[in-house]
Amino acid sequence: MNELIDKNREPNGKILIKFSPEPINTKPVESAIYYSTEKYAHDELLRLKMRVLARTFDLDNDDPEKWFYLALRLAQLIYPEPKKAGRKLKWNNQIRLILLNEVDRTVDPIDSKNGVNRACKKLAKSQPWQSLLKDAEIPSEALRVQYYIAKGKAKK
Numbered sequence: 001m002n003e004l005i006d007k008n009r010e011p012n013g014k015i016l017i018k019f020s021p022e023p024i025n026t027k028p029v030e031s032a033i034y035y036s037t038e039k040y041a042h043d044e045l046l047r048l049k050m051r052v053l054a055r056t057f058d059l060d061n062d063d064p065e066k067w068f069y070l071a072l073r074l075a076q077l078i079y080p081e082p083k084k085a086g087r088k089l090k091w092n093n094q095i096r097l098i099l100l101n102e103v104d105r106t107v108d109p110i111d112s113k114n115g116v117n118r119a120c121k122k123l124a125k126s127q128p129w130q131s132l133l134k135d136a137e138i139p140s141e142a143l144r145v146q147y148y149i150a151k152g153k154a155k156k
Contacts, residue, residue: 090132096150099123103147120144 014036050070051061057073059066102123107115117140123129124139133139 091146091149093150095132096146099129099143099147100150103143116144116147120147 050067054061054066054070057070059069059073063069103116103119106119106122109115120143121140124133124143129139129143133142136142
């Protein structure tokens, strides 16, 4: 008789948790779900961690497809798109734009056809273009090709 009686727990230590769609003022629900306290806390902690993970990827909590997009983002982290095979490209857009500016600066506006060829021949003999063109058979021609690629991209 000295033992305290907890009406919210069963003798084996399980806590009684009731979920009801009705307001609290009404009579208790007859069917109740029994969970051990540790299991319930563990499940809630896992749900909280999943919501934090979704928030990390800027996913909206109200989006019904939130868990699909979370799974997709995690899969993309683990299995990224395969990288292109082969060596890295020397020429990128930034280098081409520098070349475009260099050639345009040295081209004679009156004789633009000959001016581009002459400017490419002159630039092919100086750095940093020599290091970019060390594998090219005709360095000035390779520079001219890259110049026209840059000019085409600059128009877009």
